[in-house]
Amino acid sequence: MYQYDEYDQRIVDERVAQFADQTRRYLAGELSEDEFRPLRLQNGLYIQRHAPMLRIAVPYGNLNSKQLRTLGHIARTFDRGYGHITTRQNIQFNWPRLEDVPAILDLLAKVQMHAIQTSGNCIRNVTADPFAGVAADEIVDPRPWCEIVRQWSTFHPEFAFLPRKFKIAVNGAKEDRAVIQIHDIGLDLVRNAAGELGFRVLVGGGLGRTPIIGEEVAAFVPWQQILNYCEAILRVYNLHGRRDNAYKARIKILVKALGVPEFARQVEEEFAHLKDGPSTLTQAEIERVASRFNDPVLSPLEQDAAYRARLAEDKAFAAWARRNVREHRVQGYASVVLSLKPYGVAPGDLTADQFDAVADLADRYAFGEVRSTHEQNIVLASVREADLVALWQDARAIGLATPNIGLLTDIISCPGGDFCALANAKSIPIANAIQDRFDKLDYLFDIGDIEINISGCMNACGHHHVGHIGILGVDKNGEEFYQVTIGGSQGNDAALGKVIGPSFAAAEMPDVISALIDTYVALRHDDERFIDTVRRIGVEPFKTRVYADRQPQRKPAHV
Amino acid sequence: MSDKIIKNGCVVEDERLTVKLAEGEAAADIAVPAGRVLVPLAVWQARRDELLARARSGEVGVWLAAGEDVAALAGDLEVLQLIALHFPKFTDGRSYSAATLLRKRHGFKGELRAIGEVLRDQFNYMTRCGFDALQPQAGRYTDAQLEAALASIGDFTQPYQASVKDPLPLFRRMDRGADREVQQ
Structure with a gap:
């Protein structure tokens, strides 16, 4: 990945000094709240529901192992032991203290990282294909x-x-x-x-x-x-x-x-x-x-026979390879996606130990580099085929080998109302409830490629409009409800989803998703993806099924 | 509390009245005070002949509100010694573009002053966009704070971009060859 020269480093160091002074003046009362706000935002620092949130820039998703270890250290020392990959390939910490932020920025600057322009009304982090190159x-x-x-x-x-x-x-x-x-x-x-x-x-x-x-x-x-x-x-x-x-x-x-x-x-x-x-x-x-990217020079390798043999005999490995391993432009190599969407975890979260462990995987198998994706997973761009089995076993040991990339449980979600002060509703518990409902891997494989995107408010950090199924948290008289769209998509034929009808209570959401999936399974043609079925038959059959199945909402009994 | 301003990197006294048109006042009718003043664009346009000599001497300068087109002064740049651009809020960035256009496109060589909500944390950006005079609101800073604030002008010593202050971008300004490695 890109290596700083002395000028890149100087600019980041000067920013650390500038922000340390701004924070000092703010704490001393020389800068008002209103004057400090845009300054801290342009340094990725939000004041959130529970504590400040610090968003760190990951330029077009590129990270090296040294940076990952620093992020692990920050998670352990200044946060509650985890960090979160955002839908713009950045990394957020939800619990740092304002007073510690200059020290965190100083640590980041030592590994060529920063939080510059990750928020505020300015030009934000540039994003790109995680498989670039x-x-x-x-x-x-x-x-x-x-x-x-x-x-x-x-x-x-x-x-x-x-x-x-x-x-x-x-x-x-x-x-x-x-x-x-x-x-x-x-x-x-x-x-x-x-x-x-x-x-x-x-x-x-x-x-x-x-x-x-x-x-x-x-x-x-x-x-x-x-x-x-x-x-x-x-x-x-x-x-x-x-x-x-x-x-x-x-x-x-x-x-x-x-x-x-x-x-x-x-x-x-x-x-x-x-x-x-x-x-x-x-x-x-x-x-x-x-020339400053110092990419590894890769020569084509013989296709690895042991890898292919293992695919034929080991069902679990084959399932992972099918979903999480991608074609590489150089023969004998592959790209691997580590899933940050195991059951019961907030989509995109990594613990401090996982940051370190991913750094180890990168050093061992991927030339010391990884990429974060806007789908909130991690990519090892260049892995030898011959190393895939060992990588899979190591990734399994740290809980990052769920074979669900591109499947229903690979949900994109913003942090939502559990963390974000802007949110109308929670996102993560909805993602987890859907993952719980669809916990049978064979069924997930049968459903195939589908993208569910969840945003806790209309700021749309979870990109719900372009999810095949989009879920938007809305506030109805102080209660959390969810509006559902279908037919959105990203990519070359990007499209915005259409709302299927009135919104749902949180508890209804797994049933709603089940009804949408049942409709798809009943009406799909052979090898037709969910999104293609929606495009072919329109929203109506899905809508009819969802609202016909809907249980009338029971009022809670007074006790 | 200070009513000084920063000019070319120094804190200086600079008493100058900024004339504002109150609601209902017409540019053609108001009295332009004697002495050093900044007048709104509308007053300048309505009273150009009357103010011409005072503008040439630098006694009268013209200020533009954020969003007013600097092209309106394109024919007056040889006459005017001082143009001020207003920041209604420091988060309103239109006057950065206006300053850049005045300097680069229209070649204005006189004093270009930032007025309104002018704060030290924007001094670096302002000077790079061609402001050579920075006038914080009277009383915002103490004299000592304003002296300390001079440091902010130099927050970034080798910026990436070409700007009014740095006519070349970093890659043309400095040698960024392979021998410029960072030792880690």
């Missing part, structure tokens, strides 16, 4: 481009106080695994007819209160100009985005208000001034950044 369907490795965007957006003096938060994702593969269509800017690496590299630029995607799929603003921006083009977009947004209403302040609202052609025209007008300016990228700069 190793995916068989990759056109161009997005990581150097992500790093270039990361550097450009870090402490950009003009864009630190935007109307609202701003998220950028980069895709470089045939199948988009970075969900670029739901980002403020989605950058799609493409080649034009002449074979030259550039970016298709999408703008105005986002979930939240007003979910919108991003639209193409430029079909092809030459790679040299991409920072100039992004600067043009950000300047138009910074000057003209709404600031009177936080719910209407995202760039998607500006794009909708102006219309795509007019928005694109304003960006082009601004871009004309910036084109070929000093921020124009050079081949030397791309190569310099790319």
Whole structure:
């Protein structure tokens, strides 16, 4: 992964010093609550339900073993022994003390990490495909481009106080695994007819209160100009985005208000001034950044006979390999997904010991590196086939080998009302209740690929709009209810789900999911995924079944 | 409590009245006080001929509200010695773009002053966007605090981006070759 040079390190060290001083002035009463809030948010520090929450940046999901051990140490020393992987590939700690945050940032800086711009109305952590650099369907490795965007957006003096938060994702593969269509800017690496590299630029995607799929603003921006083009977009947004209403302040609202052609025209007008300016990228700069990733040089290996034999004879191993092992672009290697979705655990949580153990797995089997995914799992990008059995056994020993990647229990969930001050309802207990209902592995395999996404409020951190089944926590007269959508999807054919009807009480949710799944199983064609059945037959049959099955709600007896 | 401002990295006295149009007041009618003043864009536009000499001498400067288009002053940049851009709240970032445009696109060379909710934790961003004068609200800081706040201008010594202050991005400004390793 990317290694800092002295300038990267200096910027992070200077941030640690700056924030330590800001915290000191806040605690001394020199900075008011209102003045400190945006500063701490731009350092990932929220004041939450129980304690501060610190969100640490994991640039496009890349982590090395040294960093994982530091995260384990932080979880053990400053938190209650665990951390949480977010749907934007970052890591959150839910229990640090405000006074300890400067010390935590100092520890992070020593392993080239930080919490810069993980919250606040600024450009957030850039996200990407967790299989970047190793995916068989990759056109161009997005990581150097992500790093270039990361550097450009870090402490950009003009864009630190935007109307609202701003998220950028980069895709470089045939199948988009970075969900670029739901980002403020989605950058799609493409080649034009002449074979030259550039970016298709999408703008105005986002979930939240007003979910919108991003639209193409430029079909092809030459790679040299991409920072100039992004600067043009950000300047138009910074000057003209709404600031009177936080719910209407995202760039998607500006794009909708102006219309795509007019928005694109304003960006082009601004871009004309910036084109070929000093921020124009050079081949030397791309190569310099790319060379700092120090990727292992992988030569094709013979297919491993022992691995294949084990697949044939060991059902449990084969089940894991089928769900959690992915094709690698180099023969003889594979990518492995460690599931952070075992039964009874908050999706995406890792204990301090698991952070250390994952670091050991990375060192032993994966060249010392892992990636966090927006589905809240962990990827070991390059593992020798010959090591897969040993890796599986080691991962099982630490509870990270549940063979459920892409299955019903691989649920995406925000932290919800158990932790988050914004939430209307709890998310994690709903995820756990669904996992309890579907605990038979054979049945899960039979149901096949399906994505359930849960958000505790309409801020949509759990990306419920793009779940095949989306669950949204809502407040009804002070009680927690859940609205269900179906038919959403991420990827190349990203779509927003449709609401099936009135919302449900928490206790009803496992039955609701069962009714949706039963409908699918009854009506599916051979080899048809849940989402494809929904697309073919529409929402109605699912809706009818769910509400027909619904038990009238019993009033609790007075005792 | 201080009513000083920061100019080119130094704390200095700078008494100057900021004229505001009250509700119902017309730019053409209000009395522009004698002495050093900042007048709203609307007053400047309505009274340009009358104020021209005072603007040339630097006695009169023009201030723009956040969101007012700096292009409105494009024809006056040779005349004006001082332009101020207002921050209604420190979280309203429009004047960063306005400052950048005034300096880079329109080539304004005079004093560019940040007024309104101007706080030390934004000094670094402000100076990088071309502000050379920073005017916190009177009374926000003590003289000692304002002196201490000068340090914030230099919070980041080698930023990544090109900006007004650093015309080149880091990769063109410094050698970032392979010999620049961090020892861990």
